[in-house]
Amino acid sequence: MEKKILIPTNFTKHAWNTLVYALNLYKNIPCTFYILNAYEVPVRISLKRNHSAELEAAKAESENGLQKILQGLNFRKENQKHKFETISRNKDLVEALQEAVNTHNIDLILMVSRGENVSINAAFENEISEVTEKVQDCPFLILPEKMQELPASKREIVFPTNYKFPFKNKEVAALIDMARNLKASIRILYIDSDGRPLSKEQEQNKEALKTYFSDVDFSFHKLTQTTETTGIHLFIESRDSNFLALYKRKQGFFSKLFSQRFKEEIDFNPKVPVLILKELE
Incomplete structure (x- = not known):
């Protein structure tokens, strides 16, 4: 099935590198890439007569x-x-992203x-935090500015969850x-910070993930005696994982990663x- 990929650009080399990365990411997949440039021309009261020209x-x-x-793409x-x-x-x-998603x-x-890092914490009030917070009904893939080449093998995606909330397929x-496109494995990571066994509801949500991921390679992992953020960092570094997947629920696990209230606690x-x-919905 053809994929529709949206890539905003500000005409910098980093925006171009993002596009090239996307071409390689979907190298074997039919895609339409929508390349978006959003620009704004503020109206200055004293220069209204020049606004149309600007x-x-x-x-x-x-x-x-x-x-x-x-x-440039003609050569690729x-x-x-x-x-x-x-x-x-x-x-x-x-607004431009949401319009494109809907259209x-x-x-x-x-x-x-x-x-060098992917800054996704809304406490820092950056552009990435704003768009991932406000643009609805579409997932994001956020790349670090100094992105690495896709590894030829041993590709894996770390997916943290506490199993407390059910996922929709x-x-x-x-x-x-x-995971399918990259032939990558999904490593489902549970951070057990309180030492309690999983509840019945958590077990059910864990079982549901087995059904969802039945067509890809996946495995369950658990870390104890650590915080969510530290545990995820350590897990990625110890395994040299290639990607991280976060589920951004409006209320629930990892919502604090995107919350102003946790500005001091979250890094x-x-x-x-x-x-x-x-x-x-």
């Missing part, structure tokens, strides 16, 4: 930049079934985070798709690409 200039710059990207031959469409919008990034039924949004579909900036799964 708007036209910004629009032309956006469209020309997107055309240059298409020209990852997959003849890859198609490209450009979107230029005079909107803020969140084109996007399967995944790819973005790059500034710096469609909420983990992007994780399953990624969660993985060095691997992070797949953010969203809670769906």
